[in-house]
Amino acid sequence: MFADHHTHLVTENLYLGYYNKEGRLYLLQKDMNESLVEGELVCLIGPNGSGKSTLIRTIAGLQKPVGGKVFIGSREINQLTNTEKSKHLSIVLTDNAVMGNITVSEIVALGRYNYTNWIGTLEKEDRRKISESLKKVGLREFENRKFDTLSDGEKQRVFIAKGLASDAPVMLLDEPTSHLDIPNKAGILSLLRNLAYRSNRAVLVATHELDLALKLADAIWFLLPDKSIFKSTPEELIFSGKLNEVFGNELVSFHANSGTFSMNTEYIGSVSLKGEGKFLEITVRALDRIGVKVNLRSPDDPVKVYVDNDRWIIDWKGKKSESFFLVETCRILRKVVKK
Amino acid sequence: MRNRITTIVLLALIIPIVVLLLLDLWLGSVYIPVDHFFDILTGKSDNTGWNYIVFYLRLPRAITAIITGAGLSVAGLMMQTLFRNPLAGPFVLGISSGASLGVAVFVMSSSIITFFNMEIGYFFGAGGQVVASIFGSSLVFLLIIAISSKIRDTISLLIVGIMFGSLATAIVSILQYFSEPELVQKFVIWTLGSLSSTGWEQLGLMIPLVCSGFVAAVFLIKPMNALLLGEENAKATGVRIERVKYLILISSSLITGSLVAFTGPIAFIGLSVPHIVRLLFGTSNHRIVLPGSILLGSMLVTICDILSQIPGHSMVLPINAITALFGAPVVIWIIIGRKNRKIAF
Numbered sequence: 001m002f003a004d005h006h007t008h009l010v011t012e013n014l015y016l017g018y019y020n021k022e023g024r025l026y027l028l029q030k031d032m033n034e035s036l037v038e039g040e041l042v043c044l045i046g047p048n049g050s051g052k053s054t055l056i057r058t059i060a061g062l063q064k065p066v067g068g069k070v071f072i073g074s075r076e077i078n079q080l081t082n083t084e085k086s087k088h089l090s091i092v093l094t095d096n097a098v099m100g101n102i103t104v105s106e107i108v109a110l111g112r113y114n115y116t117n118w119i120g121t122l123e124k125e126d127r128r129k130i131s132e133s134l135k136k137v138g139l140r141e142f143e144n145r146k147f148d149t150l151s152d153g154e155k156q157r158v159f160i161a162k163g164l165a166s167d168a169p170v171m172l173l174d175e176p177t178s179h180l181d182i183p184n185k186a187g188i189l190s191l192l193r194n195l196a197y198r199s200n201r202a203v204l205v206a207t208h209e210l211d212l213a214l215k216l217a218d219a220i221w222f223l224l225p226d227k228s229i230f231k232s233t234p235e236e237l238i239f240s241g242k243l244n245e246v247f248g249n250e251l252v253s254f255h256a257n258s259g260t261f262s263m264n265t266e267y268i269g270s271v272s273l274k275g276e277g278k279f280l281e282i283t284v285r286a287l288d289r290i291g292v293k294v295n296l297r298s299p300d301d302p303v304k305v306y307v308d309n310d311r312w313i314i315d316w317k318g319k320k321s322e323s324f325f326l327v328e329t330c331r332i333l334r335k336v337v338k339k
Numbered sequence: 340m341r342n343r344i345t346t347i348v349l350l351a352l353i354i355p356i357v358v359l360l361l362l363d364l365w366l367g368s369v370y371i372p373v374d375h376f377f378d379i380l381t382g383k384s385d386n387t388g389w390n391y392i393v394f395y396l397r398l399p400r401a402i403t404a405i406i407t408g409a410g411l412s413v414a415g416l417m418m419q420t421l422f423r424n425p426l427a428g429p430f431v432l433g434i435s436s437g438a439s440l441g442v443a444v445f446v447m448s449s450s451i452i453t454f455f456n457m458e459i460g461y462f463f464g465a466g467g468q469v470v471a472s473i474f475g476s477s478l479v480f481l482l483i484i485a486i487s488s489k490i491r492d493t494i495s496l497l498i499v500g501i502m503f504g505s506l507a508t509a510i511v512s513i514l515q516y517f518s519e520p521e522l523v524q525k526f527v528i529w530t531l532g533s534l535s536s537t538g539w540e541q542l543g544l545m546i547p548l549v550c551s552g553f554v555a556a557v558f559l560i561k562p563m564n565a566l567l568l569g570e571e572n573a574k575a576t577g578v579r580i581e582r583v584k585y586l587i588l589i590s591s592s593l594i595t596g597s598l599v600a601f602t603g604p605i606a607f608i609g610l611s612v613p614h615i616v617r618l619l620f621g622t623s624n625h626r627i628v629l630p631g632s633i634l635l636g637s638m639l640v641t642i643c644d645i646l647s648q649i650p651g652h653s654m655v656l657p658i659n660a661i662t663a664l665f666g667a668p669v670v671i672w673i674i675i676g677r678k679n680r681k682i683a684f
Contacts, residue, residue: 060575086577097569099423100623110565114577119626120561
């Protein structure tokens with residue numbers, strides 16, 4: 001071994017689920033034996049209703065498991081008091097129902113809840129941790145800003161900073177990227193990875209951002225419909241075919257080679273395409289999108305498209321039309337190919 | 340730096356309170372010349388009548404005004420934070436009505452169970468009324484807490500509170516129907532709300548009860564700040580949520596119950612004062628809003644008391660009329676501003 005990796009959290013034969021009003025059990029996951037290791041970002045993915053939130057809440061001790069145990073260090077989580085629990089793990093919930101006139105630093109200061117005295121006075125050490133955490137999430141200048149003047153991405157960062165300020169080695173996040181735009185989604189997830197690496201936290205994030213998770217996570221916990229969990233590196237997951245099994249349907253499928261999902265196009269016809277210049281690649285994409293199969297090699301389709309440097313020429317049974325606009329070309333092709 | 344300014348402003352609020360207290364002692368149905376008034380205060384006056392008026396009538400009433408204002412505001416603040424509801428308050432949630440019901444049962448049940456109540460009245464006197472009132476208010480509070488775990492919607496919870504109020508009123512009406520006229524009259528006068536029915540003896544009971552509620556509130560500052568992030572988040576932060584809930588229940592029922600027992604239900608103070616404080620200081624931090632509510636609440640009720648007496652007249656308006664005059668518009672303002680509810684809170 002080159003280094004000892006400290007394991008912070010272990011689940012032992014964990015069963016997840018909930019009881020409905022009539023007391024019937026809905027089982028979401030069974031017999032989970034997983035662990036979270038320091039310095040690693042783990043992404044929790046799975047279809048809607050597969051139990052991502054339940055898993056996060058159970059590990060956090062906010063909800064009792066249906067069976068099995070969660071250990072933090074050597075102790076079982078349900079035997080810890082709220083105070084002890086929150087010293088070991090911080091949790092960022094989706095439902096950030098923050099109320100009122102409260103500043104960014106006041107929220108981050110609540111991360112020091114278990115360290116401050118009975119009335120919550122901040123000591124020098126607390127203040128240092130707060131400004132350090134704000135710096136780490138990139139909100140150094142935001143200390144005195146009111147929380148409700150922030151953007152959604154900034155709000156998530158504030159809560160991550162609160163988790164950091166608590167010094168807890170394990171950080172759990174329940175869909176911190178929902179409702180964010182793409183740069184913010186990427187921003188939050190790469191921030192979490194940096195925190196895992198540099199601050200040596202064990203970070204578990206439930207997220208729907210599959211492509212980002214595959215690019216950033218050290219490990220993926222994939223909740224499968226058969227109530228089991230598939231744990232692997234992103235690469236192993238990609239080539240396992242599990243993603244297509246679970247997420248693929250008649251509309252989308254996952255391609256291991258590119259590591260991305262794409263739409264399953266229903267072709268309405270085909271054209272042969274010839275041309276050169278920067279517009280060729282664009283044209284291939286556009287034709288695929290509108291459901292026209294492109295034959296780059298065989299020139300004997302009844303419809304032929306030539307891409308010139310700045311225009312498109314359509315040749316249909318000898319009749320030619322010419323356009324400078326891709327939109328117009330697509331419009332004509334949709335009509336012509338059907339016939 | 341900002342904190343220091345806030346502390347100075349809070350301390351400075353004590354000055355207008357002292358001025359208002361003096362005004363409240365000076366003004367009233369009996370006119371006392373200013374120079375003589377200060378003689379009375381410093382004990383240099385030998386006018387027994389005026390001495391009696393100031394020390395045995397006006398001073399207890401002024402102290403009652405201060406305690407009532409502070410108490411109702413603190414109770415309202417705690418309820419607003421616990422239920423995450425800007426319109427919560429002792430009156431709106433039916434807590435005061437619960438207290439009224441307790442008092443009504445205590446005052447009027449004598450017609451139904453004469454012998455039993457004579458015994459109770461004999462043993463407990465004013466204390467019995469307080470116990471009945473605190474019991475009634477905690478009962479309603481407990482029900483509201485139970486229901487609030489089922490319905491999260493702000494407005495629905497308020498409607499339930501109003502329904503509890505109506506239920507309590509209905510039971511009170513039925514009680515009135517079966518009671519002797521003089522007891523009913525006693526009760527009706529009590530419901531109008533009055534700061535003048537408390538003498539030194541009653542204050543000896545009221546002050547410790549309300550102040551123990553304040554002490555609890557001070558210890559609740561830290562968890563209440565965490566509650567601003569929502570119950571779930573507070574729990575994850577390390578707040579022992581159940582304990583905090585019941586501490587808030589006990590302390591605000593204690594405050595509301597013991598105040599209502601003596602002054603009758605006084606509306607709108609508990610609801611509006613925390614809002615005014617949040618607006619003035621631009622923060623929801625309970626370290627500022629709690630002392631602010633205590634100070635502003637005492638100030639406001641003292642002003643209401645001064646206004647209710649119409650200086651120079653022997654007439655005294657019901658205090659409830661005055662508090663509603665300024666309180667109702669505040670409620671309307673909050674509802675209109677509901678689009679900015681988070682900012683208003």
